[in-house]
Amino acid sequence: MRLGRLFDHWLAHAAAQGEGEGMSVRADTMLSSLLRLLGPVWPGRLTLAGVNLGDCWHHPATSDGYMPFHKLTQWMSYSLIEPLQWGGLQVRELDALTGLPEYRNGGLLLDLGLLQPRDAALASKPLAVDSEPVVEWRALTVALLDDLADAVRARLGVSAAQFPLTQVIEGGAWFAGRRIAAERRADGGPPLRIVSDGTVF
Known part of the structure; x- marks a missing residue:
């Protein structure tokens, strides 16, 4: 094919x-x-x-x-x-x-305090994409996006078929993550400094 x-x-x-x-x-x-x-x-x-x-x-x-x-x-x-x-x-x-484990969705969770680094120094140093903190952050992002989707559907009174995860991400988490990043950081970047070759973030 x-x-x-x-x-x-x-x-x-x-x-x-x-x-x-x-x-x-x-x-x-x-x-x-x-x-x-x-x-x-x-x-x-x-x-x-x-x-x-x-x-x-x-x-x-x-x-x-x-x-x-x-x-x-x-x-x-x-x-x-x-x-x-x-x-x-x-x-x-x-x-x-699954939900997309990228820095807008994951950044939203960090910026709002839903996720908090166990080591506060993580926010001030560059992190490789394969480092344990980044992998863990991305995995938690996927899990919490499911919880967020359930909460939004319950609030709106709709089913997963009526309001799939794609809509929760596109119209909610990703947009909100971008907006709060712009409010909190001059460059609008993520709360963690990720060293990436562009094929992950």
Whole structure:
């Protein structure tokens, strides 16, 4: 499968599955396809059985030592939903994707005090993307975005189907994170200084 034939691939997959009304594809099916296709493009990352793991990092608290995020690939998955729908292919089970563990969403949680560094000095020194504090911050961001989504839905009286995580992020957490960052820091940057090559943040 070539990257340029993704629509045809997912359309054929939807036709073969024959599930539900109309043509549709699961969000995690999209993500799986993109991960397989784009895995080789991430430089110098962890590998497992010869497979480049991309946005996946070590953390001692996990059962196997790996903490996968795949932020940019998930962002691409989210971004493809609307164009696919224009083409007649519906995307279902959006909550199979996670919240995006990036500095706007995670920065919001730090700036509002929902997350607090155990070491106050973390805010004043550069941190590598694979450092334990950054991996932990990103993992907590994913978990807390789910809690935030539940709280917002309860407040609005809507279901996950009516108000999926994508809308909570786009119209809420990401926008609010950007706004509060601009209010608190002259450069509008995140509350932590992340050393990144641009393929994570």
